[in-house]
Amino acid sequence: MMSDKAEELAAQLLEKTENGKLRWHSEPGGESETYKTELEDELSFWIKRKTDGDDKVILFSLTGPKGTVLSKSVDNILSGVVRFGDPVVGKSAFPKVNQFRLFSNLFHAARKTAIGKDQTIEKAQLLLERLG
C-alpha cells in the first residue's frame, strides 16, 4: 500500500517536474547522486541513485518534520525477475521494469532541473559571444 503511494507520488512529481512546476537541487550524498525538492519548508522529497557498473539502485523518500514518512527502493537487477523470451509489450509484462522506469524517469527529470542544462548552455553561448 505504502509502495503504491510512493509510485503515485513519484508519477505526480514527474509530471510537475517536467512541466517546470517543481525544481530540485543537488545534495551531497557520498557515493550516491542525490536530489531534493521541498514543499512549503515542511515536506521534502528525495531521490537518490547509486550506480555500480550496470547495477543501479534508486531510493525515493518523503520526509516531514519528524523524519522519513515514506520510502521506496527500486533496482534494475533482472536475474530471477524477468524470464527472457516472455512478451514485453504491454504494461503488465514486467512490473519491476516499469517501476524502475518511473523512478528513473523522475531521477533524470530531477537532475535536469537541478543542473539546469539549458541555462548553462545559454550562459556559455553568451560568454562566447562576449569574447567576440
Next chain:
Amino acid sequence: MVLHDWFDWSNAGVGVVGLAFTLWAVRQATGARQAAIEAREAIWQREASDSFSELKGMAEEFAILLQSERSKEALVRARDLLARIPRDRARFGKFLHGDSDKLKELESVFQKLAIRLSSESPLEDLDEAREAIARVFEAIGELNSIYGRLMARLDEVG
C-alpha cells in the same frame, strides 16, 4: 504372311505400351521432383519464420535491457542483432519481398543505438532514453509484422 503381320502389330503394340510406360514414369519422376522442391521450399520458409521469431525475441530482450538501463548488456544484445539482421536478410531474401528494405532500416536503428550505448554516458538524458525505448518498441512491431507475413505465406503454401 499373316504371321509376319501379327509380329509387326505385336511389336508396334509393345512399343506403344513401352512408350506410354516411359512417359508415365517420366511424369511420375517430374511430379516427385516438383514435390521435393515444394517440400524443400516449405521447410526453408518455415526456417525463415522461425528465424524471425527468434530475432523478434532478441529485440524484446534488448528492449528490457534498455528500459532497465543495463547499458553494457544492452550493447551486447544490440551487437547480436546487428550480426543477425543482415545475415537473415541475405539468407531469406527470396521470402522477404518488400520487407528486405524495412530490415535495412531496422538495422540502421539498432546500429545508431549500439553506437550511443558504447559511449561514455549512454542514454543518461531523459528525452533521449524515452526516444530510444520508443524506437525499439517500433522495431519490435516491425519485426513482428515481418514474422506475421512470413507465417501467412507459410499458411498459403500449406
